[in-house]
Amino acid sequence: MPDFDASFFLQAGRWIVGALGVAAVVATLLPLLKQEAWWIRVFDFPRLQIIGVTLLSAGAAVALQLHASTWGLGLLGALGLTAGYQLFRVVPYTPLVRKQAADATRPGPDGHLSLAVMNVLQFNKQGGLALSVIQACDPDVIMAVETDQWWLDQLKPLEKTHPYTCHEPLENTYGLLFFSRLPLREPRIEYLLDDDIPSIHAHVQLPGTDTWVRLYGLHPKPPAPAESKTSTKRDAELLLVGKAIEEKDEPSIVFGDMNDVAWSHTSELFRRVSGLLDPRVGRGMLPTFHADYRLLRWPLDHVFISPDFKVANIERLPYVGSDHFPICIKVSYEPHAKAEQEQNAEQADAEDHEEAVEKIEKGFAEEEQQEAHESRTTAEAVVKLSH
Structure with a gap:
């Protein structure tokens, strides 16, 4: 058996720490390329985890005296810049900054609207648990995603209290269920881009008012090997809705x-x-995925509101057996504060609008290419079977 002395383990430790540090730096640099390949876009997600690895690597580097060498000093400098940049990106989603959407001042219930989003995980069979969590929250509007016919049967009791519905249960993990306690106008299912990815579009009437709010319920495919090899269509679907909101001056x-x-x-x-506000800014991240792994969580489930609204409450709901936690928000319609809140919204310039149009066009082009490929594959299969 080889006789390893202390210097061997010290050197091995330095190489391990160096490798971890370099990996954190590379994981930070890759998303700056703005490429749409899934293996690049996936590094948008774990910013908190990258900060953790960066700080641990820097601490270990100091403990192992890497700063005594030129490359070690360079690594520590790179780790410092990496941690600073990543913190810059996530600090807005903490109470350390000003809230983008202000706290509600209008007393309810008139003019207040509560919504919940719940990704149930289609193969999760804890329907009773999910139903009880949503019923305890009792929002005005509920959207459940990754829902098939089994999940519609499980959540059907909600129709007793939320009789206005718009459902599209599917077996492909992209089904949608929509329940509302409040009246709906023109609720419909649309396939904006991908012919197997539905979205919900409707107007809901605010309680005690004549005001109707436009709602968009989305669940695009993620950039992942088993789902979509690029983020192109996900990005295009979101930006299609953003452009539609920009063109309509109504509460959304x-x-x-x-x-x-x-x-x-x-x-x-x-x-x-779109000009919409993110209620998380200035309040907290409320990470909703992954429910089973505390150290691997980030916010995937969202609610974006127009400046007509202020926030009465936002919370992450308890575990429902899924890999996602549900999220619930209550907003207050306060149009008198719209102009003030518009100042908090992030402003688009001409370059932003041009980029959005380009991304939407790329999304449609990619969908056309995939449909053509599927048609050729089907035709080839038919030819083979006929011989």
Whole structure:
């Protein structure tokens, strides 16, 4: 058996720490490329985890005296810049900054609207648990995603209290269920881009008022090997809705499992183009995924609101057996504060609008290419079977 002395383990430790540090730096640099490949976009998500690895690597580097060498000093400098940049990206989603959407001042219940988003995980069979959590929250509007016919049967008791519905249960993990206690106008299912990814579009009447609010419920595909090899269509779907909101001057709310984090370039571009506010800014991250792994969590489920609204409450709901936690928000319609809150919104410039249009066009082009490929594959299969 080899005789390893202390210097061997010291050197091995330094190489391990160096490798971890370099990995954290690379994971920070890759998303700056703004490429849409899934293996690049995936590094938008774990910013908190990258900060943790960066700080641990820096602490270990000092303990192992890497700063005694030139490359070690360079590594520590890179780790410092990495940690600073990552903190810069996530600090807005903490109470350390000013709230983008102000706290509600209007007394309820008139003019107040509560919504919940719940990704149930289609293969999760704890329907009773999910139902009880949502019933305890008792929001005005409920959207459940990853829902098939089994989940519709499990959540059907909600129709007793929420009789206005718009459902599209599917077996492909992209089904949607929509329940409302309040009257709906023109509720419909639309396939904006992908022919197997539905979205919900409706107007809901605010209680005690004549005001109707436009709602968009979304659940695009994530950039992942088993789902979509790029973020192109996810980004395009979100930006399609953002452009539609920009063109309509009416109270609007976009909510759902966006399969994107609030601090990604696309989410920020969406907010600038649409003019919507993120209630998490200045309040907290409220990470909703992954429910089973405390150290691997980030916010994937979102609610974005127009400046007509202020926030009465936002919370993450208890575990429902899914890999996501539900999220619930109550907003207050306060149009007198719209002009003031518009000053808090992120502003789009000409370059932003041009980029949004380009991303939407790329999304449609990618969908056309995939449909053409599927048609060729089907035709080839038919030919083979006929021989």
